[in-house]
Structures are given as C-alpha cells and as structure tokens.
Amino acid sequence: MATIDYTIPGEHDLETLDIHVNVGPQHPATHGVFRMVLTVDGEVVTDVDPIIGYMHRGNEKLPENCDFRQAIGFHDRTDYLAQFNTEHCYVQAVEKLTGITPTERSEYIRVILAELNRITSHQMFVGAFSTDVGIFGTAFMYAFRDRELIQDFFEEITGERMMYNYFRPGGVAWDVPDNFRERCRQVIGQIKKGISDLEGLIVNNEVVLARCCGLSRMSTADAINWGVSGPLLRATGLEYDLRKAEPYSIYDRFEFDIPTGKDGDIYDRVIVRIEEMKQSVRIVEQALLRMPDGPIMAEGLKRVLRAPEGEVYMRVEGPRGEYGVYLVATGADKPYRHRVRAASFCNLSALRAMSVGNYVSDVVIILGSIDIVLGEVDR
Amino acid sequence: MLGILKALKTTIQAAARKPVTVQYPTEKKELPHRSRGFPVLLWDFDKDEPFCTGCQVCARYCPVDCITVTMKDNPKKAAGKSKRKKIVDHFYLDYARCMRCDICVEVCNFDAIVMNNTWEGVELSRYDRQDLVLDKDALLKQSRTGRLKDPFREPMGVAHSGWSPKVEEDEEAEETNASEEGGEG
Amino acid sequence: MTQETVQEAAPPPEPGPLARLLQELLPGVGFAITVTLLDETVTIGRDDFTRVMETLKGHERLRFDYLRCLSGADYLTELETVYHFYSFEHGHKLAVKVRCPYDDPHVPTVSHLWAAANWHERETHEMYGIVFDGHPDLRPLLTEEGLGYFPLRKSHPLADIEEWQEGYLSAIDEAKRQAASAGGEAAPPMSKVEIAQAKAKLMKEARDKARAEGLSPEDEKAAVRAAIDKFQEDLESGAVGGAAAPAPMSKVELAQAKAKVITKARSEARGQGMTTEDEKAFVAEAIKKFSEEQAGGGAPAAAAPKKEMSKIELAQAKAKVITKARNEARAKGMSTEDEKKFVAEALKNFSAEQDA
Numbered sequence: 012m013a014t015i016d017y018t019i020p021g022e023h024d025l026e027t028l029d030i031h032v033n034v035g036p037q038h039p040a041t042h043g044v045f046r047m048v049l050t051v052d053g054e055v056v057t058d059v060d061p062i063i064g065y066m067h068r069g070n071e072k073l074p075e076n077c078d079f080r081q082a083i084g085f086h087d088r089t090d091y092l093a094q095f096n097t098e099h100c101y102v103q104a105v106e107k108l109t110g111i112t113p114t115e116r117s118e119y120i121r122v123i124l125a126e127l128n129r130i131t132s133h134q135m136f137v138g139a140f141s142t143d144v145g146i147f148g149t150a151f152m153y154a155f156r157d158r159e160l161i162q163d164f165f166e167e168i169t170g171e172r173m174m175y176n177y178f179r180p181g182g183v184a185w186d187v188p189d190n191f192r193e194r195c196r197q198v199i200g201q202i203k204k205g206i207s208d209l210e211g212l213i214v215n216n217e218v219v220l221a222r223c224c225g226l227s228r229m230s231t232a233d234a235i236n237w238g239v240s241g242p243l244l245r246a247t248g249l250e251y252d253l254r255k256a257e258p259y260s261i262y263d264r265f266e267f268d269i270p271t272g273k274d275g276d277i278y279d280r281v282i283v284r285i286e287e288m289k290q291s292v293r294i295v296e297q298a299l300l301r302m303p304d305g306p307i308m309a310e311g312l313k314r315v316l317r318a319p320e321g322e323v324y325m326r327v328e329g330p331r332g333e334y335g336v337y338l339v340a341t342g343a344d345k346p347y348r349h350r351v352r353a354a355s356f357c358n359l360s361a362l363r364a365m366s367v368g369n370y371v372s373d374v375v376i377i378l379g380s381i382d383i384v385l386g387e388v389d390r
Numbered sequence: 391m392l393g394i395l396k397a398l399k400t401t402i403q404a405a406a407r408k409p410v411t412v413q414y415p416t417e418k419k420e421l422p423h424r425s426r427g428f429p430v431l432l433w434d435f436d437k438d439e440p441f442c443t444g445c446q447v448c449a450r451y452c453p454v455d456c457i458t459v460t461m462k463d464n465p466k467k468a469a470g471k472s473k474r475k476k477i478v479d480h481f482y483l484d485y486a487r488c489m490r491c492d493i494c495v496e497v498c499n500f501d502a503i504v505m506n507n508t509w510e511g512v513e514l515s516r517y518d519r520q521d522l523v524l525d526k527d528a529l530l531k532q533s534r535t536g537r538l539k540d541p542f543r544e545p546m547g548v549a550h551s552g553w554s555p556k557v558e559e560d561e562e563a564e565e566t567n568a569s570e571e572g573g574e575g
Numbered sequence: 576m577t578q579e580t581v582q583e584a585a586p587p588p589e590p591g592p593l594a595r596l597l598q599e600l601l602p603g604v605g606f607a608i609t610v611t612l613l614d615e616t617v618t619i620g621r622d623d624f625t626r627v628m629e630t631l632k633g634h635e636r637l638r639f640d641y642l643r644c645l646s647g648a649d650y651l652t653e654l655e656t657v658y659h660f661y662s663f664e665h666g667h668k669l670a671v672k673v674r675c676p677y678d679d680p681h682v683p684t685v686s687h688l689w690a691a692a693n694w695h696e697r698e699t700h701e702m703y704g705i706v707f708d709g710h711p712d713l714r715p716l717l718t719e720e721g722l723g724y725f726p727l728r729k730s731h732p733l734a735d736i737e738e739w740q741e742g743y744l745s746a747i748d749e750a751k752r753q754a755a756s757a758g759g760e761a762a763p764p765m766s767k768v769e770i771a772q773a774k775a776k777l778m779k780e781a782r783d784k785a786r787a788e789g790l791s792p793e794d795e796k797a798a799v800r801a802a803i804d805k806f807q808e809d810l811e812s813g814a815v816g817g818a819a820a821p822a823p824m825s826k827v828e829l830a831q832a833k834a835k836v837i838t839k840a841r842s843e844a845r846g847q848g849m850t851t852e853d854e855k856a857f858v859a860e861a862i863k864k865f866s867e868e869q870a871g872g873g874a875p876a877a878a879a880p881k882k883e884m885s886k887i888e889l890a891q892a893k894a895k896v897i898t899k900a901r902n903e904a905r906a907k908g909m910s911t912e913d914e915k916k917f918v919a920e921a922l923k924n925f926s927a928e929q930d931a
Contacts, residue, residue, distance in 0.1 A: 064717035069733075071702075072726060073453075076733045078911060081453035084491035107612045149401060156410050163422075170426035170505065170542065176491045184496070188424075211400035215392070235640050235663060238691025251663065315910060323612040324644060324659050324670065337646050337657065343908050350646040352659075360694040389717055450912060 029057065032371065036065050040375040042139060043385030047362070047378070054370045059363045066389040074349040079105050079180060079316045082349070086336075087174040089351055090387040092135050095121070095128040096329040098178040103259060104325035104336045105180040108318040111309050117182035118261045119302040123195065124168070124177070125327075126291040126298075127161050130202060132330035133284045134158040136382045137209050140281065143379035144222050150212045157205030164198045180316060181309035195299055199292055206288050213281060223277035227365045227377045230275060237361035241332025241354055242283045243381065247275035253328035264301070265294045277380045284382075287330075315344050322348075331355045331382055353387040418509050424542045427506035428485050428514075429494055431526065432541070433534040437472045439464070440530055441502035444478035448494035448503060456487035457494065481526040485512065486519045495543075504541035506532065591615040593669055600637070601630055609672070614659060616670040624673050625683045631660065631671070632688045638664045642685070645695035647703040649728045651902070654680050654705050675705065684710040702727035729905070732898050746891055777806050836865045889929070896925045 035046035044065035050058035070089055074082035086101045087094040099121055106113060113121075138154030162172050168187050169177040177184050188194075213219055229239070231247040244251060252269045254262040270286030272279025318340035326335035332354030339348035358381045365381075366374045412419055432441045444461030462479035466472035494503050511532055516522055532538045590598065590608050593615045597606055604627060607618040619627050631639045639660035648655040658671045675682055684707040686692040694716060696707040701715040704725040715722065724731060781802035785795040840861035841854065900921035904914040 064715075064719075067717040069726065072731075072733060077453050078451070081451065081491075081493060084453055084489055084493075088489075149397075153400075153404070159410065166425060167422040168424070170422070170424035170492070170507070171490065174489065174491070176493075184492070208400050208404065212397050216397050217394055232640075236690045238642055238689065240643075249663070256666070257668075321611060322609075322616075324614060326643065333643060335644050335659075337644060337659070339648060341908070343905070344910055348646070348648045350644070350648075352644040352646075356694065357691055360691065364690070 034375075036062075040143060040378065042379070042383055045383065045385055045388070047374075049371060049374065051371055054372075056366055056369055056371055056374055059366050059374070061359060061362050063359070063385070063388050066385050068390070070390040071349055071351055075346055078344055079109075079318065079346065082346070083178065084174065084176045086351075087176060088386055089353060089390055090329060090331065090334060090355075090384050091173060092132045092384050093128050093330045093334075094173065094175050095125045095178070096132075096327055097334055098175065099125050099260070100325055100327040100329075100334050101336050102178045102180050103327070104323050104338045105316070105318065107323045107325060108321055108338060108340050109180065109316060110319075111181045111312070113180075113182050114306050114309055115303050116305045117307045119298050120183050120187055120307065121178055122261060122265075123295050123298045123302070124165070126294045127164070127198075129291045129330045130288050131158045131161045133288050134205075134209070136284055136330075137213060137281070140376075140379045140382070141213060141219070143376050145218050146212065146216065150209065153205065153208050153212060157202055160198050160201055160205075164194060167194065179308070181312055182307045186307050192299055192302070195295065199295055199299075202288075203292060206285065206292070210285055213285065219278065219281070222373075222376060223281065223380075225274070226277045226373055227369060227380070228274050228276045229361075229365060233364065234275065234361070237364060238357040239332070239361050240357065241329065242280055242287065243275075243332065243358055245269065246272035246279035246283045248273055253326055253333060257326070259325075259327060262294075265297050267293050277376055280380045284330075317342060317344050318346075324352075326352070329354050331384065331387070332358060334387075351387075351390055353390060355381065355383040356388045356390075359383050359388055421507055421509065423507060423540065425505075425507040426490055426492055427508070427511060428488060428490060429483065429503050429529075430506045430511065430532050430538065431478075431481065431529040432502055432504055432538075433530055437466065437474070439466060439472060439474070440478055440526070441500050442478040442481065443474055443476045443500055443502070444481070445476075445499065447497045447499060451493050451497045453491060453493065454487050454489055456484040458482040478526060481529060482523055483529055484523045485514065486522040501543060504538070504543065506538065507540075507542055508532075508538060510537050593667055596636065597627075600634060601627060611670065614668045614670040616672065618672040618674070621673055621675060621682065627671070628683075628685050628688055631669075636665075637667070638662050639667065639669060640664070642689040642691045642695075645685075645692055645699065647699040647705055647727065649703060649730075650674075651729060651906075652677060654703055656682050656699065656705060658685070680705045681708050682706070683708050686710055701725070704728070729902065730898060732894060732901065774803065774806060777802055832865070836861050893922065893925060896921050 029050050029052060032049040032051055033046065034049060035041040036044045041047070046062040046065070048060040048062065049056050050060075068088075070085055074085050077085070083098055083101060086097040090097045102113075102121075105111075134154040134157055138151035138158075141150035141154075142148070165175065166172050168191070169175040169184075171177075229243070229247055231244075231249045234244050234247045234249070240251075248271050250269045250271050253259070254267075255269060267290045270283050270290065272283050318338075320340060320342050322337070322339040324335055324337045326333050328334075333352065334354050335350075335352030337348065337350035337352065338346045341347045362378065362381065366377045369377065433439075434441050442459075444459050446459045446461070449455075449457040449459050459481050460479040461476045464472055464474045464477040466477075467475050490505070492505060495505055512524060512528060514522070590606070594606055594608050594617055597604075597617065601623075604623045605620055609616040609618060631637050639662045641661040641663060642658060643661050644657075644659040646657045648657065653674045653676055655672055655674045658673075660669045660671065661667070662669075673682055680703070682705055684692070684696060686696055686707070687709070693710075693712075696710050697713060697716040699705055700707060700710075700713050701718055701722070702725060707713065714720065718726065778799055781799045782795060785798045790798060837858055840858045843857070897918055900918045901914065904917045909917060
C-alpha cells in the first residue's frame with residue numbers, strides 16, 4: 012500500500028529518532044474528537060495508533076433499557092450525518108422481529124428521505140474533505156449551501172434539522188405535508204445544479220488531482236479483509252452495494268447504478284461519492300413518481316410493542332458503508348441485546364494499514380477520505 | 391491550469407447568485423409549522439387552567455427521564471367550573487437533558503404538551519445547568535401569554551404514530567391505560 | 576432475503592443449505608442450528624472453534640472473506656460471541672455463535688484470519704470481559720484503561736450508575752488496603768501514576784543501556800520491550816509494589832484532610848469575627864497542629880475514612896439490591912413500568928431494613 016519507498020532508519024547517514032506526533036483530540040483535521048498518535052521518521056509516518064472513545068455514550072446499552080420505539084432517537088445520535096439511514100436500519104430490524112409490515116406509502120417516504128440524507132452526508136464529506144485537501148472555504152460553502160436546502164426540507168417534514176426521530180416500526184410518525192412532491196422536485200432540481208457545481212470544483216481540480224491521485228491505494232482483498240465497506244470498498248473496483256446485493260425495503264424496484272473506482276486511491280473515493288449523489292437523485296426521482304397515497308402506519312399496532320423471541324442482524328447501505336443493527340429479543344418490550352455495527356468504526360480500523368508509509372500531511376487526507384463520524388465510531 | 395480555470399468558472403457563476411444566508415440575530419428565518427423546539431405546556435383559556443392532568447404518561451415514556459410530574463385533585467371540579475377531575479400539581483422538565491424526540495407529545499392523551507415552533511421561548515444560555523430545570527409556570531408561560539399561536543399536532547392523531555388511542559375524557563383514559571397495561575404486562 | 580424468512584416457519588430447526596454444507600465439510604463438529612431471520616445461524620463449541628473458523632475462511636466452497644460484524648452478548652450464565660460473515664464469491668450469509676462460561680471467558684481470536692476482527696474483539700473484550708486468546712493487542716478501545724468492570728454485562732446497572740461505580744471502585748481499593756494492612760507484607764497497590772512513572776524510568780534505563788552497548792534500533796526496541804514485559808510480570812506477581820512501606824494516608828487523602836482543616840478553621844475564625852490577619856494566623860496554627868498530628872501517628876486520619884466507608888458500603892449494598900431486583904424482574908419478563916415498581920419496592924424494603 013505504501014506509495015513511497017521507505018528506508019529504514021538504520022540506513023540513514025545520521026542517526027534519527029522516532030518522534031511521536033499527537034493529533035487531536037481537538038483538531039480540525041480529525042473531524043470530531045478523535046486522536047491519533049503518529050510515529051514519524053522525518054516526514055514519513057511509520058506507525059499510527061488511533062485512539063477513540065471520547066464520545067462513548069453507551070449507545071448500545073441505553074436502548075437495552077428502552078422501549079423499542081424510544082430507542083429510535085438514540086439511533087439518530089450514532090451516525091449523526093445520516094440519521095434517516097440509521098433509523099431505517101433500526102426500524103426495519105424491529106419490523107423483522109415483530110412481523111410488522113410497513114405500509115406502501117411509508118416505504119416510499121422512507122426511501123426518499125434516506126436517499127436525500129445520503130446526499131447531505133456526501134455533501135458534508137465533499138465540503139470537509141476539500142478543506143482537508145486545501146481548497147479552503149469554497150467547496151465547503153457550496154456543499155453546505157445545498158445541504159441547507161435539504162435540511163430545510165427535512166425540517167418541514169419532521170420538524171427537526173438533525174435528530175429527526177421520524178420513522179416508526181410500521182411506518183412513519185406523521186404524514187408528509189401536502190406539497191411534498193412539489194417541494195421535493197424543487198429541492199432536487201437545485202441539488203442537481205449543486206452537484207454539478209461541486210463536480211466543477213473538485214473533479215478536475217489540480218490541487219485535488221495532485222494530492223489525491225495514487226495516494227493510499229487499497230486493493231479489494233485488503234479492503235475486504237479489513238471489513239471496509241461503502242464508498243471505500245467500491246473505490247477499489249468491487250461492485251458491492253447492499254441495496255443491490257441484498258435489496259431491503261423497496262430498493263429492488265428502482266433503477267440505479269453502483270459507481271465504482273479503479274485503484275482504490277483517495278481520488279476514486281471522492282469520485283465514487285459524487286457519483287453516488289447523482290444515483291441517489293435518480294432514486295428519489297423514481298420514487299416520487301411512484302409514491303402512492305394511503306395510510307402511513309400499519310394497522311393493529313399495540314401500545315406496548317413486544318417482539319417474540321428471536322434475533323436479527325439488519326443491515327443497510329449507509330453513506331459510509333454497511334450500517335448494521337443486531338437485535339436479540341426475548342419476548343419483552345425492549346431488546347435484550349442491541350448492537351450497532353458502525354460503518355466508520357470498521358473503516359477507521361483500517362487507518363493504520365492505509366497510512367503507514369505516507370507523509371504526515373497525507374495522513375490528514377487519508378483520514379478525511381474515510382469520512383468518519385465519531386458519534387458512530389464511539390457510539 | 392485548465393482545472394483551475396474550470397473551478398474558477400464555477401466560482402464566478404456563483405458570484406451572481408443571491409445570498410442564501412440571513413443576518414441571524416436581527417433577521418430570522420421563517421420556521422416551518424412542524425418545527426420542533428423544546429416542549430412546552432398548553433393553557434386551556436376556556437377553563438383557565440392547564441390542559442395537563444398530571445397523568446405521567448410523558449414521564450414514563452421519556453427515553454431520557456427528563457420529566458417529573460405529580461397530580462392533584464382539581465379544585466375547579468369541586469366548584470363545577472371544569473370537567474377535569476385531576477390537574478397537574480408539579481411539572482418539572484429538564485431542558486438540559488431533553489433530546490427533543492417528540493415522544494411526550496405523541497403519547498399525551500390530552501394534547502397538553504407541544505413542541506415549541508416559534509423563535510420565542512425560554513432563554514437557553516444559562517450559567518448553571520440547574521437553571522434549565524423548568525417548573526410548571528415557566529413551561530406554561532409562553533402559551534398563557536399567547537405567544538404560541540399555532541402549535542403542531544399530528545393531524546392523524548396519536549393512534550397513527552403507533553403509540554396509543556386518543557381518548558378525550560380523562561376517566562376513560564385512565565381506564566384504558568390501566569386495562570391495556572394490565573392485559574399485556 | 577425472502578427465502579430465509581420463509582424457512583423460519585418450520586418448528587424444528589431444519590438445517591439450511593449452508594448448515595448442511597458445513598456438516599458435510601466438517602464431520603465430527605457439532606452444529607446447533609438456531610433459526611434466525613436473514614442469516615443462517617449455527618452455534619459451535621469452543622473446542623472446534625479454530626478449526627471451523629479456518630475452514631470458513633479457507634475452504635473454496637465456503638470462502639467467507641468478509642466479517643461484517645462481531646458482537647458479544649451476556650446470557651447471565653454464559654457469554655456469547657456472534658460472528659456475521661459474508662462471502663463475496665458465493666454470496667453466502669452466515670452467523671456463527673460460540674459460548675463461553677462466565678468464570679472462564681476465553682475464546683480464540685480470529686484477528687489473524689480477518690483483520691476486521693481486531694477492533695471488534697478489543698471492544699467486546701472491554702465491554703464483556705471476553706478474552707480473545709492470541710489477540711495481538713487487547714487494550715480497551717472505547718473506555719479508559721483499568722476500568723475494573725464490564726459495562727455491557729447485564730449485571731452492570733444503568734440507573735444510579737455513578738453511585739454504583741463509586742461504591743464498587745472504592746470497595747475494591749478498600750479491600751486491597753485491608754488485605755495489605757492485615758497481611759503486613761503486601762503493600763498498597765501502586766497507583767496508576769506511580770506505575771507509569773516506574774515504567775518510564777525503566778524504559779529510559781533499558782534504552783540508555785542498549786545505546787551504551789551500541790545495539791541496532793531493532794534490538795534496542797526488543798530490549799526495551801523485554802524490560803517492560805519483565806516489569807509487567809513483576810507487577811502482577813506483586814514484587815514491585817511490595818517494597819514500599821504501607822503509608823497511613825495517600826497524598827490525595829492527606830491534601831483533602833488538610834483542606835478540610837483549613838475550611839473548618841477559617842469558618843470558625845469568621846464566626847468569631849476575627850480580623851483578616853488574626854484569621855490567617857488562626858488557620859496557620861490549625862495547619863501546624865494538623866501536621867503535628869500526622870507526624871505523630873495519624874490518629875484522626877485513620878478515624879476519618881472509616882466513617883465515610885459506611886456510607887459507601889450502604890450505597891454499594893443499595894446498588895446490589897437494585898441490580899438484583901432488576902435482574903429478577905428481567906428474568907420474569909416484566910414490562911418497563913412493572914420493573915421500575917419492582918425495583919422501587921425492593922429499595923423500600925432495603926431502606927426499611929436499614930432503619931431497623
């Protein structure tokens with residue numbers, strides 16, 4: 012994986028000392044409270060020790076002491092940039108356990124919102140990543156301008172800008188407003204323009220090309236071995252997307268492509284994400300056309316939701332990769348075991364493999380390209 | 391070089407667009423009807439008392455345990471001015487703990503609690519976290535002074551979001567609660 | 576996805592296609608089949624574990640190259656580890672479970688087969704106390720080092736958590752201290768800072784020695800590592816901490832006691848309406864008196880922590896009652912409200928007993 016020939020210290024003319032550089036926990040390049048201890052030899056990183064857990068809030072323990080419906084809010088707070096995707100996963104896991112079938116309309120609403128949420132998450136990535144690369148401000152502001160549009164749209168539906176708590180086992184909490192279709196089309200139209208803006212800023216940008224091409228190449232086999240998923244895995248050239256591989260919800264009804272990269276380097280990871288935004292727009296457009304009227308909540312639900320004995324590992328394709336919820340139910344109104352498989356947790360565990368042998372300045376980009384969300388890593 | 395020019399083109403195109411931001415403290419964006427601020431209690435102007443009967447459903451369903459409620463006999467019922475047998479005695483809500491999940495609003499049988507959808511409300515920047523534990527009067531103040539015109543309630547009722555059937559009379563509500571929980575517990 | 580959901584309708588667990596394949600490829604291994612949604616699930620014994628895992632990864636008809644999730648679970652008498660696998664080559668999905676008893680929580684590691692297991696195993700280790708034998712680096716990942724308890728086990732309470740933790744940790748410290756004073760030869764355990772300082776000193780010494788001998792960087796590292804390992808062993812066997820004489824009070828405790836004396840003296844002085852200078856003198860005298868007492872045998876210091884102990888003990892006993900009641904309630908499958916009531920009642924009984 013190393014792109015630079017790394018000479019061991021013994022062969023230097025002068026005696027060198029390994030120096031530990033502490034990055035974080037409060038550092039703009041770490042995208043949250045994340046710390047890594049870099050062992051550097053000159054400019055070259057010889058070892059990385061990622062230290063996480065600053066934001067550990069017991070997000071696996073809390074829902075074990077909560078009602079099934081109460082726990083939805085805690086899922087917003089795991090991956091706080093893709094809240095609808097996490098809710099979608101958890102809600103489906105509960106539905107699988109309890110045997111509830113969500114209504115048709117609510118399925119469409121969920122897919123539309125989850126895909127829009129994927130776009131906001133990738134916009135956040137593009138904005139933050141370009142700041143890491145050195146395009147200060149411009150791309151960030153562009154991405155956030157469009158992200159704001161979608162967030163306003165979400166606020167009109169759910170009332171919240173971040174922690175929506177909107178999906179429920181069996182459907183969604185309340186119906187979307189009457190002007191949902193028109194507003195969504197309007198937002199989508201602007202988002203498309205926004206994506207092409209971002210493309211213009213990033214894709215052929217010389218700064219990006221110079222800094223990202225060929226950096227931290229990862230082979231497909233390595234990526235699979237490290238449990239890497241999502242855009243990072245697709246950037247290595249593997250066409251694997253849970254929405255196609257194990258179609259959940261109603262994703263088998265839509266036409267979309269899985270964008271892949273060639274080399275698995277940083278540049279491919281960015282391009283894959285930009286392409287994914289376009290695919291998400293495609294899905295939303297199709298879903299808007301087909302969205303039926305009707306009830307938004309399954310009928311005959313009890314006040315206290317009890318799941319029969321059983322267990323399920325539900326997974327969805329989040330913006331960062333496979334987001335999974337492992338639930339064990341014992342017949343009570345709360346899960347006995349509740350585990351969150353966080354995509355960026357697994358992706359981050361490969362950080363050491365990705366960055367050893369690169370320059371210190373590049374490690375910041377490598378970390379940025381993983382697109383970590385610390386709420387999800389630390390849970 | 392070409393790349394930079396291309397990127398510059400995007401920048402120049404955007405320079406002609408209108409700004410998307412507002413000057414916040416002086417100018418405020420219009421909030422959507424469903425906007426969810428912190429929960430506040432509603433005041434029943436007809437009976438001149440709060441809607442809340444202190445039934446503690448919200449306290450029980452709150453995932454973060456930020457609500458404490460107690461109930462008392464309604465003095466106005468004895469005087470024949472109100473139909474409510476019981477009324478809220480104390481109501482404490484810890485804004486520092488609340489995660490605005492909207493569950494208290496959904497489970498409330500009496501439409502007594504809503505999420506604040508205005509820019510007004512309680513000042514949230516305090517020197518001490520204890521000051522964010524609000525009592526009944528502070529929570530009712532906004533509704534009572536008429537600064538909460540049009541709170542959002544789910545149009546389909548709570549039954550729709552899967553929590554509970556809505557019952558108008560408090561006696562019935564208590565009965566259904568008791569029987570449902572007894573039957574399933 | 577729909578195929579598997581159809582399968583779960585049959586009451587006696589039928590082995591699915593994958594389970595049959597496993598039985599064919601691994602004769603002699605007992606596979607207990609659990610019917611779950613989405614994935615086929617098999618439970619295996621700990622003895623067969625390494626063999627099964629190697630076959631899962633290596634065999635060309637299985638080739639499970641992707642470890643998507645590794646979770647622990649606490650079943651009160653046993654601890655369980657669940658592995659969710661996916662095979663990109665065949666599209667297989669499989670969940671493998673292995674159980675280990677509470678008093679012997681050891682499972683062989685799979686981090687040499689799937690690198691993804693590395694962090695998952697570290698997390699499961701710190702949350703459940705399951706030791707993954709052969710794991711290269713089982714440091715805690717999300718919590719701090721030396722926590723002393725396993726947060727995701729069911730015996731760890733969620734409510735009153737601060738009280739519980741405080742009581743638990745101080746009880747451990749107290750037990751160690753008592754053992755030390757009773758035995759005479761064993762000294763109080765070294766504090767974390769002391770250990771770190773001793774370790775740093777040792778590392779420096781080892782490094783200087785290696786440099787003086789002119790070793791290569793690799794050998795130097797190895798020498799330092801060996802020294803650290805030896806230190807760790809000594810520490811565990813109690814050889815290092817044992818040398819120090821049992822101190823009557825730790826530094827922190829001393830400082831706290833001193834602070835108390837100062838506060839008391841000051842408030843007394845203010846109560847008597849002294850001037851600022853007089854107050855200062857009064858406080859200084861009190862401090863002097865306190866230090867003399869300390870030097871003379873620390874009689875008041877020994878008395879003070881004992882009174883505190885009873886409080887901590889009470890809190891601890893209370894936490895125990897809560898945990899017990901909650902576990903009982905869970906075992907009975909009560910609803911949240913009933914559980915709360917049950918626990919509240921248990922607490923009431925407990926305090927009534929205390930009063931009596």
